[in-house]
Amino acid sequence: DAMVIQNPRYQVTQFGKPVTLSCSQTLNHNVMYWYQQKSSQAPKLLFHYYDKDFNNEADTPDNFQSRRPNTSFCFLDIRSPGLGDAAMYLCATSRDRGRAANEQFFGPGTRLTVL
Amino acid sequence: AQKVTQAQTEISVVEKEDVTLDCVYETRDTTYYLFWYKQPPSGELVFLIRRNSFDEQNEISGRYSWNFQKSTSSFNFTITASQVVDSAVYFCALSEGGRGADGLTFGKGTHLIIQP
Secondary structure: OOOEEEEOOEEEEOOOOOEEEEEEEOOOOOEEEEEEEOOOOOOEEEEEEEOOEEEEOOOOOOOEEEEOOOOOEEEEEEOOOOHHHOEEEEEEEEOOOOOOOOOOEEOOOEEEEEO | OOEEEOOOOEEEEEOOOOEEEOOEEEOOOOOEEEEEEEEOOOOOOEEEEEEEOOOOOOEEEOOEEEEEEHHHOEEEEEEOOOOHHHOEEEEEEEEEHHHOOOOOEEOOOEEEEEEO
């Protein structure tokens, strides 16, 4: 019944050690998003894919990269995690884009700890 | 630039009381969409409602109701006869229609605590 799946739910990495977070969806949605949510803060959009088109937010650090090898999967790569990158990372999908903003379906998130 | 303000950081009420969560937004677009999401302790954001800028009708869904007023740029959310299971962080969010799939701009959230 799961629609947006994120693995792992909890990830611990060391300062500077590359880490990859995974998101998959069973909804066959065209758009996939990655948000960063720090403790007691609002989710903040990092980037999104419309199909294979990658769209980066202007203030997303270069340390964050993303890959979408197919419709179902999207990955968030953090090349050199710093202590400030510890957060909950939320993946979301929406059916399409355009003037009719679609409901976004969120996964349960991956909580990243940087030691 | 778009902005969403949820002035109430935390609200605590006793079960069965009614509670209203405030949301004020800023946008230059004439076409935009407003959302409310619930985030329980498990972390997953749960969609509650979407409203477009051309539809100012209030909406009621069970114990939940929403009051959209363009004149005051507000989209407030009321829970009637609150229950302990309503305890969560609630986010109001905005999407500007002209930007397509550019994601949501969230407010900082209101932590709602329902005490038994």
